[in-house]
Amino acid sequence: MQAGDGRWYALNTNLIYKAKVAASELYTAALEAGLAETFGIQFVERTTGRGKRPIREVDGIDPALNTRWSTRRRQIEHRRDELAATFLADHGRPPTEVEMIALAQRANLETRDAKPEPRSLAEQRATWRIQAEQVLGARGVDRMLAAAFGREPVHAQTPTIDWLIDTSARIIGVVEQDRSTWQGWHVRAEALRQARAAGVSTELLDRVVDTLVDLALETRSLRLTKDDPIEEPDALRRSDGQSVYTIPGMDWYTSSRILDAEDRIVAHAGRADGRVVAREVVDLAMLEALANGTQLTPGQRELVGSMARSGRRVQLAIAPAGTGKTTAMRTLGAAWTESGGTVIGLAPSAAAAKALADQLDVPCDTLAKLTWSLDHPDQPQPAWMAAIGADSLVVIDEAGMADTLSLDRAIEHIVGRGGSVRLIGDDRQLSAIGAGGVPADIEAAVGACRLVEVLRFDDPAEAEASLALREGRAEALGYYLDHDRIHVGDMATMAHAVLDAWTQDHANGLDAANARPDQGPRHRAEPARAAAPPRRPHHARSRHRVGRRLHRSRRRPGDHPRQRPPVAGRQP
Structure with a gap:
């Protein structure tokens, strides 16, 4: 980019990346406004998937035409995946990003039909009309066009x-x-x-x-x-007076509203006037677990005892994956129920709520269901929600993934009805966008129970490596590299490799699962899953216990590294 003084500068790509959504919305808004003002075209929102923001489509255009005219992309992607697999077999490594672009260009050329003879715009439109009539019929196309273009231009x-x-x-x-x-x-x-x-x-x-x-x-x-309290000289200021060290945006x-919600949650965590389970009832629940073949570790026993007998209205347990959180929560639920109370589970997502219900064998639902019911008092409440009272214990799993406002609404309602809340999560887990620093605030103010001994792995070294990986220590990758646990490839190649491995494990009677940050391409996975015969569930293998302990933080709020800074115009 050339500045006014004639000098050339590089663009700050970090800002371009941050502005990409706003830039996309600007394009869409300007395009829609121009079409509405010129042709009277209107737009509507169309949902593309659960949890995704709706996309905008021209009102009146049949979605079936999008499917009819989107076959080229599928052809190109399928051929590109084949070329990437061949590249991997020939070179022993996956193609780089630049090489993948070249393969995509090659796939585009190889799947392209021979170019037809030159045709006029009228001839091309006639071809499109025939294709549209094959989907909608002649009258269907006429009705669609009349609906989309039969409006007067909009005068904003x-x-x-x-x-x-x-x-x-x-x-x-x-x-x-x-x-x-x-x-x-x-x-x-x-x-x-x-x-x-x-x-x-x-x-x-x-x-x-x-x-x-x-x-x-x-x-x-x-x-x-x-x-910044430092005043820069004029030589270090831009033409608009801003410091050259200031990055716009x-x-x-x-x-x-967010800060008040966080304060209310922390205040509830400081209350100790809730229901307390008798010590002998807690001991009996642990003995029952032992009689059923589950021996709790010292850390699990202390966590169960603390959460059952603390009397806290809101209490936090930080438990990384594989540390026996489910076993501890099941025993806590048994103790609470044995003492005459009721247990309910909540989670940020439907999948997490279902998993929690399977693990604890208690009524479970989503936080969104609770907040929706609170926002719609004229609608029937779920039975579990109506039953919340002074004897209720509500376990909120994956609390670090919950947005602050929903968590506040839920806690306010539960505590207001006399119930108690137990927040379970992992402070090193990647939080959802809406999640704030509530778990860190609670730990800093009143402390938190911690489980850090990994039980999931037979190999103690792997357990230690999983904890090191959770803490972001790069040396943890050495274990996984040494044991051939890391495989590198482009998205398409890895998707095929994962599905092939899953199919082989399933055929051998083994449990297997795959995880990714989004749903991704499923066109190849769904037929394979549908064709796989169901298998009877089996018990997991015995596990080693590796180095877990319960820790309660007693740091003062001022000592916490994530303490939020003071906000201008707001009294502490």
Whole structure:
């Protein structure tokens, strides 16, 4: 990029990356506004999958046509996957990113049909018309076109001051549902969505969005980023007066609503006026577990005893994967039930709630179900929700993945009904976008129970390696490399390799699972899963116990490394 002084500078790609969603929303908003003003075309939202933001489509266009005219992409991807597999076999390594681009280009050429003879636009449109009629029929195409293009051009109205103020509040309301802290890019993307939905004209779009962003950040948000106390000389300032060390758009914000929610949760964690299970009942539950073949480790026994007898309204247990969290929670539930109480499980996702129900054998549901029911009091409540009372213990699994506002609503309701809450999670687990620092705040203020001895592995070295990997220590990779546990490849090659390994394990009577950050390509996996015969469940192998202990933090809030900074304009 060439500056005004004639000198060339490199673009800050970090900012480009952060702005990509807002840039995409700007393109979509400008395109929709232009089409609406010129042709009267309107757009509607179409859901593409659970948990994904809806996409915008032209209102009236049949989705079946998208499927009809999307065959080329599938052909190219299938051929590219074949070429990548051949490359791996020939070279003994997966193709690099540049090589994958070349393979994709080759796949594009190899799957392309021979170019037809030159044709006019009228001839091409006639071909498209024939293809559309094959899907919708002749009358169906006419009806579709009349629905999509039969409207008058839209004449946008100028937004009012009241609309700008109300919309800025709505923007922050949407953003804080998705995340506990945000930057200007997040607010700008949502402002563009709101402006698009309101039909703001192309002429006013930039001015309206800038105003919405300013209102949302200056009047509805609290800035977390501290100002630099050092004054730079003029030689170190840009033309706009900003320091050259200041990166635009990098300030972080939150809201008083988020901070108040965090304060309420920590305050509930400091209360010790809840239900207490008698010591002999806890001991009896542990003996019952032993009689059923489950011997609790000292760490598990201390965790169960603490969570059953502490009287805490809200208590936190930090337990990494494989440390026996499920066994401890099952025993805690047995002790609570034996004393005359009831146990309920909640989790951030439906999959986690189902897994929790299978593990604890108690009613389990999602946090979203609870908050939705609270927001819709006119709708029937779930039976488990209506039964929450002074004898109830609610176990919230994967608490670090829950968004702050939902967690606050749930705890407020449960404690308000006289119940007690136990938060279970892993402080090193990658949090969801909406998750805040509530677990760290609770641990800093009142302490937390910890399980750190791994029981999942037969090999003690592997158990230690898993803990080191969890802590982000690079040397932990040595164990996995030495034992051929790490395989490198592009997404397509790895997807095929994982499915082949899963199919082989399933055929050999072994349990196998695969995990990835998104759903990814499933066109090859689904037929294989459907064809696989069901197998009878079997018991897991015996496991070693490796180095776990229970630890309670007694640090003061000021000693905690994640203590949040003071916010301008807010009293501590």
